[in-house]
Amino acid sequence: MKFNTKTIHGGQEHDPAYGSVMPPIYQTSTYAQSTPGGHKGYEYSRTHNPTRNALENAFASIENGKHGLAFGSGLAAIDAVIKLLEPGDEVVSTNDLYGGTYRLFTSIFKKFGIKFHFIGMENASNIECYINEKTKLIWVETPTNPMMNIIDIKATAAIAKKHQLLLAVDNTFATPYLQRPLDLGADIVMHSATKYIGGHSDLVMGALIVKDKDLADRLYFIQNASGAVCGPQDSFLALRGIKTLHIRMQRHCENGRAVAEFLNNHPKIEAVYWPGFESHPNHDIAKAQMNDFGGMVSFTTKGNNYEEAIKIVENLKIFTLAESLGGVESLAGHPASMTHASIPREEREKTGVVDSLIRLSVGIEDEEDLIADLKQAIG
Numbered sequence: 259m260k261f262n263t264k265t266i267h268g269g270q271e272h273d274p275a276y277g278s279v280m281p282p283i284y285q286t287s288t289y290a291q292s293t294p295g296g297h298k299g300y301e302y303s304r305t306h307n308p309t310r311n312a313l314e315n316a317f318a319s320i321e322n323g324k325h326g327l328a329f330g331s332g333l334a335a336i337d338a339v340i341k342l343l344e345p346g347d348e349v350v351s352t353n354d355l356y357g358g359t360y361r362l363f364t365s366i367f368k369k370f371g372i373k374f375h376f377i378g379m380e381n382a383s384n385i386e387c388y389i390n391e392k393t394k395l396i397w398v399e400t401p402t403n404p405m406m407n408i409i410d411i412k413a414t415a416a417i418a419k420k421h422q423l424l425l426a427v428d429n430t431f432a433t434p435y436l437q438r439p440l441d442l443g444a445d446i447v448m449h450s451a452t453k454y455i456g457g458h459s460d461l462v463m464g465a466l467i468v469k470d471k472d473l474a475d476r477l478y479f480i481q482n483a484s485g486a487v488c489g490p491q492d493s494f495l496a497l498r499g500i501k502t503l504h505i506r507m508q509r510h511c512e513n514g515r516a517v518a519e520f521l522n523n524h525p526k527i528e529a530v531y532w533p534g535f536e537s538h539p540n541h542d543i544a545k546a547q548m549n550d551f552g553g554m555v556s557f558t559t560k561g562n563n564y565e566e567a568i569k570i571v572e573n574l575k576i577f578t579l580a581e582s583l584g585g586v587e588s589l590a591g592h593p594a595s596m597t598h599a600s601i602p603r604e605e606r607e608k609t610g611v612v613d614s615l616i617r618l619s620v621g622i623e624d625e626e627d628l629i630a631d632l633k634q635a636i637g
């Protein structure tokens with residue numbers, strides 16, 4: 259089965275009871291037993307739920323994995339991965355990281371004795387400088403948020419293999435439509451399904467996908483033991499989202515390209531961060547590991563004026579000023595005052611999050627309307 263067919267049919271069976279084409283929403287916490295232990299494979303919904311299982315099979319299918327796990331949020335999925343580790347273990351992680359991931363690593367897991375190295379991975383050989391006998395995991399996010407840096411997954415997987423480390427890739431921005439990390443040698447793929455997978459800004463959910471049975475069993479144990487699962491209603495919505503992932507992503511990419519090119523030619527714009535430009539420092543890697551370049555575009559204005567950036571995001575009419583990304587509707591964010599406001603200016607500026615940086619999640623509206631909106635807002 260090819261990708262587009264997988265989004266619709268991957269891992270799915272028609273409901274055995276009545277043949278319903280969509281899996282029913284099994285809104286139940288528990289399942290009747292005929293005798294103690296005599297059940298039909300389901301005992302309690304933290305452990306298993308048929309609607310969630312249908313979704314987990316779809317996750318596994320679209321990422322070319324064997325086992326999928328669905329969680330109550332992206333961060334709950336990341337939390338489960340780090341719980342594979344022991345006190346004293348070390349993690350080498352991307353530095354330009356989703357803020358919530360950074361907070362989870364530094365504010366929660368650091369105090370349980372896990373050490374994190376946050377480093378620039380645009381040059382993969384840099385990673386080996388931080389590996390020692392305590393290192394257990396490499397955590398990669400690519401493209402990164404909000405600077406759209408690209409990390410070479412295949413080269414990183416080779417390093418992980420050489421040192422017998424796990425490689426986990428946060429594939430939220432790219433989705434399996436654009437890149438499939440398991441095919442490139444990663445061990446774990448993670449998603450905030452809240453974003454492109456759900457695709458309609460109507461749920462919060464996380465996912466993990468792996469190939470290895472042993473690793474899957476350890477993660478299923480953590481999922482059940484820690485309990486951060488998603489409910490059947492949200493599982494249904496995510497399944498419905500996946501069925502249109504390929505056509506949504508195609509349009510996100512087309513509109514993202516149009517917006518990036520418009521901004522690049524605008525006299526008031528200083529820099530545009532989008533991996534599709536040949537001038538992007540890792541364009542060649544993006545081209546090799548991604549099928550297209552996605553709908554996320556960040557930019558700065560000439561003069562780097564904080565108030566001007568605020569005015570632009572306030573002026574936007576079709577783009578909604580909001581956190582999050584990946585929905586059908588276009589969103590705009592101002593990282594310096596929103597997602598990265600808690601990071602001291604000096605720190606955030608080191609990774610490029612300057613005062614005038616604006617991040618766009620380009621939706622699937624008409625391209626002309628999006629460009630007209632940006633034109634009037636930038637002035």
Ligand SMILES: *Cc1c(COP(=O)(O)O)cnc(C)c1O
Nearest residue numbers: 331332333356358430450452463
């Ligand atoms: C949103 C996001 C997360 C966290 O996911 P939640 O569903 O909000 O918990 C992790 N990584 C990336 C890249 C994200 O955009």
